[in-house]
Amino acid sequence: SYELTQPPSVSVSPGQTASITCSGDKLGDKYAYWYQQKPGQSPVKVIYQDNKRPSGIPERFSGSNSGNTATLTISGTQAMDEADYYCQAWDSRTSVVFGGGTKLTVL
């Protein structure tokens, strides 16, 4: 079955750039999606189709996907960005696959 791997945690200082990776076999041949989940809340998509940003999502959120790795980048990270982030892809055999999630700490 298809799997996506994320680092369990990433730390970043306020105002700096945070990068969260998501790895999977030939992930660049698929679309990658990213969801933000804050404590006690439902997930919210922050990036879809690799690098598209939904309305209402700040410009500091961006995405890329190539080779075996998709990356969510948060520029000028703010305290409000502290959350769990999940990547997701569609695989023809496994259907929807989520990564294990990355806890972003802003300190």
Added chain:
Amino acid sequence: QLQLQESGPGLVKPSETLSLTCIVSGGSVTSSSFYWGWIRQPPGKGLEWIGSIYYSGSTYYNPSLKSRVTISVDTSKNQFSLNLSSVTAADTALYYCSRDFADCGGDCQPSYYYMDVWGKGTTVTVSS
């Protein structure tokens, strides 16, 4: 604005069937290009996709749960449902319903597919 509301028992006994319903308001389950799905999150853990359904009845299921899962849609009530049989403590989780966007609906293979709108979730505990 589309809203999703999960409903169902918060406590289920081991070996029984977990049944949840998602009521859709502000939109129609018969809208093209949208699937209707279920995702769960065990306490303190990550997201696990369960499955989804198109209004025509076409379904996708997580291979690891497929033998126990049935997802159905009721277009007359504008809602869809999840049945998970033979539950154990490992099925204790927060269950979300979702509207999923795909570039095709029905018997086809999407090239893109993602969760567009999420419900607030409902907690289900499996315990005797």
